[in-house]
Amino acid sequence: NAGVTQTPKFQVLKTGQSMTLQCAQDMNHNSMYWYRQDPGMGLRLIYYSASEGTTDKGEVPNGYNVSRLNKREFSLRLESAAPSQTSVYFCASSEGQFSYGYTFGSGTRLTVV
Amino acid sequence: RKEVEQDPGPFNVPEGATVAFNCTYSNSASQSFFWYRQDCRKEPKLLMSVYSSGNEDGRFTAQLNRASQYISLLIRDSKLSDSATYLCVVNGSPNSGYALNFGKGTSLLVTP
Numbered sequence: 001n002a003g004v005t006q007t008p009k010f011q012v013l014k015t016g017q018s019m020t021l022q023c024a025q026d027m028n029h030n031s032m033y034w035y036r037q038d039p040g041m042g043l044r045l046i047y048y049s050a051s052e053g054t055t056d057k058g059e060v061p062n063g064y065n066v067s068r069l070n071k072r073e074f075s076l077r078l079e080s081a082a083p084s085q086t087s088v089y090f091c092a093s094s095e096g097q098f099s100y101g102y103t104f105g106s107g108t109r110l111t112v113v
Numbered sequence: 114r115k116e117v118e119q120d121p122g123p124f125n126v127p128e129g130a131t132v133a134f135n136c137t138y139s140n141s142a143s144q145s146f147f148w149y150r151q152d153c154r155k156e157p158k159l160l161m162s163v164y165s166s167g168n169e170d171g172r173f174t175a176q177l178n179r180a181s182q183y184i185s186l187l188i189r190d191s192k193l194s195d196s197a198t199y200l201c202v203v204n205g206s207p208n209s210g211y212a213l214n215f216g217k218g219t220s221l222l223v224t225p
Contacts, residue, residue, distance in 0.1 A: 033212060042217035043157070043200075050210050058209060090156055097211045098204065101147050104156035 002026050006091050006105035013081045013112045021076040021108050023091030031094045032074035033102065034058075034066060036087040043090065049074055050097050081112045116140060117216035119201050125222045130191050134219045136184045136201030145204040145211075146177055148186050150197045151218065157200055160186075191223045 004025045013019055025032065034046040035058075045058030049068040063085060065077045074093075078085055088109050092102035119136045126132045138146075146163035161168065163175040163184055174187040184201055201216040 031210075035215075040217070043215040045205075045209065045212050045214075048210050048212050056210055058212060098145065100145075101149075101159040101162065101202075102157075102213060104158070106156050 004091055004093055004103050004105035006089075006108055008108060009106065010109050011111070013078075013110065015082060015112060017081050018077065018079050019081065019110075020078075021089055021091070021110075022073070023075065023105055024073045025093040025103070026072065027093060027095075027103065028071070029093035029095050029103075030071070031097050031100075032068065033092045033094075034064075034074070034076045035090045035092065036060065037090060037107075038087050046076065046089075078110075081110075083112045086110060086112045115216075116205065116214040117201050117203050119216035119219050121217060121219060123220040123222055125224060126191055127224055128191060128193060130223075131187065131189050132191055132221065133188075134186045134199055134201070134221075136186075136216055138182050138184065138201075138203040138214075140203065140206060140214075141179075141182060142206070143203045145213070146175075146184055147202040147213070148173075148175060148184075149200040149202055149215070151200055152197050157215070160199070188221075191221075193223050193225065196221055196223045 033048045035043040047066040052071045091105040094100040148160040149157040150160045151157040167176045172189045176185045198218040
C-alpha cells in the first residue's frame with residue numbers, strides 16, 4: 001500500500017545545477033500533479049498531467065519541466081536550479097481531474113544554495 | 114484575490130473544546146470542496162469532502178454555503194491529536210484542468 005512515492009526526500013543543490021524529482025503511484029490513478037509549498041504561500045501548482053500522455057502548466061511553471069513517463073510515473077525537472085526554487089515539493093495523484101481528492105507523496109525538501 | 118482564503122490562526126483551544134474554521138472561495142463555478150489536514154513537516158492528507166447538504170464524520174462536521182461561497186469545518190470535543198494545520202481546498206477552473214486550489218491553512222493547537 002505504497003500510494004505515492006517520491007524520491008529523493010532531501011536534496012541540496014548549488015545554483016545552476018540540475019536535478020529530477022521522481023514520483024510514482026501504484027493506485028492506477030489517471031491524473032498526477034506537482035505542487036510546491038513555501039512558508040506563507042500555501043501549496044501552488046507547478047504542472048499537472050490530466051492523463052497519461054498529457055502535461056500542462058499550472059500557476060508557477062517557470063524554471064521547471066515535467067515528463068509523464070507512463071501512467072504510474074510523473075517526474076519534475078529543474079534544469080538550472082535557483083535559490084528561489086528552495087521549497088518543499090509534493091507530488092499528488094487522483095483518480096480523475098474532477099471531484100476527487102488527491103493522495104500526496106511525502107515530499108522532497110530541496111535547498112538551493 | 115486569492116482563490117481560497119482562510120484565517121491563518123493560530124487557534125489555541127483546550128482539550129474538549131469545540132472549534133470552527135471558515136474559508137471563502139472566489140470561483141462560483143467550483144464543484145468540489147475538501148478539507149485536508151497537514152501535520153508539521155508532513156504531506157497534506159484528505160480529512161473529508163464537503164457536500165452541499167453538509168456532512169459529518171465523527172467529531173468533524175463540514176458545511177458549504179454556495180450562495181456565500183463559504184465553507185466551514187467544526188471540530189467537537191477537540192483532542193490533542195487534532196493539533197495540525199487544516200487546509201481548505203476547492204477545485205480550480207477548466208484552464209487549470211480543475212486542479213485543486215489550496216488555502217494557506219489554519220493552524221490549530223489543542224492544549225491539555
